[in-house]
Amino acid sequence: MAPRVVVFNNMITPYTNRLYNELASRGLDLAVLSCTPQEADRSWAGSFTPRYITRTVPGVSIPLSRSRHTHVNIGVGRALHALAPDLLFVNGLYPSMLAGAAWARANGKALALTIDGWRETMPNTAYHRLARPWLLRQCDAVVCCSDKGRAYFRGEGVRADDLFVVPLVPAWDPPAVVPAFDDRPFHLLWCARLNDDAKNAIFFENVAIALGRIVPGLKVRVVGSGAAERRMLARFGGAGIDVSHDRYLPWQAISDVFLQSRLLLLPSLLEPWGLVCNEALQCGVPCLVSPHVGAGGELVRDHDNGYVCALDEQVWVDAARGLLEHPAHWEAMSRQARQSVRRDALADAAARFAAAVDHLLRAPARQEAVQ
Structure with a gap:
């Protein structure tokens, strides 16, 4: 037995x-x-x-x-x-x-x-x-x-x-095919609880608003709810940033969010791992994460399939801009992202x-x- x-x-x-x-x-x-x-x-x-x-x-x-x-x-x-x-x-x-x-x-x-x-x-x-x-x-x-x-x-x-x-x-399994840079309407993705004490939502807001002054027509996708929700949406509205927000999506539908997005930002202050990085990478989405994310340095490799950046807003703005303004660089990193997630x-x-x-x-x- x-x-x-x-x-x-x-x-x-x-x-x-x-x-x-x-x-x-x-x-x-x-x-x-x-x-x-x-x-x-x-x-x-x-x-x-x-x-x-x-x-x-x-x-x-x-x-x-x-x-x-x-x-x-x-x-x-x-x-x-x-x-x-x-x-x-x-x-x-x-x-x-x-x-x-x-x-x-x-x-x-x-x-x-x-x-x-x-x-x-x-x-x-x-x-x-x-x-x-x-x-x-x-x-x-x-x-x-x-x-x-x-x-x-x-x-x-x-x-x-x-x-x-x-x-x-x-x-869920990695998709067989992923969209190219130009076929993804959203520049930045937030997919996490909306709080400051662990997820550091305000940092994401500041980076996105700074990028909105540089990248024409910046579009942001937000999935999540929490204490910072109202503030984030108000700040993006005040800055003229186009934002699409869902408080919740079923896990079976979440892959579509990644396939529509170019970059995932996860500037957490406290993150045991960060499964959202696995999900993003298998959809070809490079990840920008803080050193406080467990996946940082292990799954998310600096300058390979994403960036592991100190919590300096200008560093994050420069890293994101370098990918958003150079599609060929993004495409190379997107390929690395998919390859970094084992098929088995x-x-x-x-x-x-x-x-x-x-x-x-x-x-x-x-x-x-x-x-």
């Missing part, structure tokens, strides 16, 4: 569902236990079909900010007992995840932490300074999405052999996850009861 693998996460997303479905299709006996069907600022529940067992444990989601929640659930042990995992992946340091880790430890099950992020984005509250070392001591492996994440956990004392990188993969990205991610599972199955069983 194949071993049962359970992933305990906050919620299933379209892109994690794609990976889980691939794993299930390869014969992995997979079940996913979630803290909530959908957090308050998401809109994708019911938009995809899992081909594996799913359960949601009762509880509450407590917003810490517009983009972060913590979860407190009851009956975690009962739910895990019913799913009967041979090995358990927990997806964070929520109180519910710690309860799941304690259950795995008490029942002698192999345990792993799977988490996005890196040194700049790992919370460092008093709670996390206590919970993280405890959880890492219980884990037989850590799965992260980037080399930056691997370096962080190596610094936290996790053995190199117990670290695995499973890259994030978009929920989903298969590669599934194989890497399977390698972590194999490693966990070889881990010695933990029989010590946790008080």
Whole structure:
């Protein structure tokens, strides 16, 4: 009988569902236990079909900010007992995840932490300074999405052999054909929450307004909502910038936005990875990102398929202008963008996850009861 693998996460997303479905299709006996069907600022529940067992444990989601929640659930042990995992992946340091880790430890099950992020984005509250070392001591492996994440956990004392990188993969395949420069009506694209504390929306506004004084007929595409929404649209209107805005688009339709755009700008101050970069690049859209974006320097390579720029507005204006005013340069970088996204990205991610599972199955069983 194949071993049962359970992933305990906050919620299933379209892109994690794609990976889980691939794993299930390869014969992995997979079940996913979630803290909530959908957090308050998401809109994708019911938009995809899992081909594996799913359960949601009762509880509450407590917003810490517009983009972060913590979860407190009851009956975690009962739910895990019913799913009967041979090995358990927990997806964070929520109180519910710690309860799941304690259950795995008490029942002698192999345990792993799977988490996005890196040194700049790992919370460092008093709670996390206590919970993280405890959880890492219980884990037989850590799965992260980037080399930056691997370096962080190596610094936290996790053995190199117990670290695995499973890259994030978009929920949809790369298009077979992408439009040329002149067939993309929008110069700049924003596709993220509209806030200043993490996404740095005001920086994007300033860069776009500066470019509007230089590039004739600048057109901006904005997808997202948030605290900065009204201000951004008002400022663009005052500057005479042509802007097309959608507060939300279904994930199945988002590729059209990338295919209509020439440049993606992501000047985040806090970004564990930035899956929007994967989506943009596979549509041939060069990305301008800040050094605070996890994908910067790994997926988005400076002067190759985009730019990793310090948060200096003039630097961003010059980089964007150099592409928008020189279509041949843009076309070359657009080709590099598409080539930088592996055609077998989903298969590669599934194989890497399977390698972590194999490693966990070889881990010695933990029989010590946790008080």
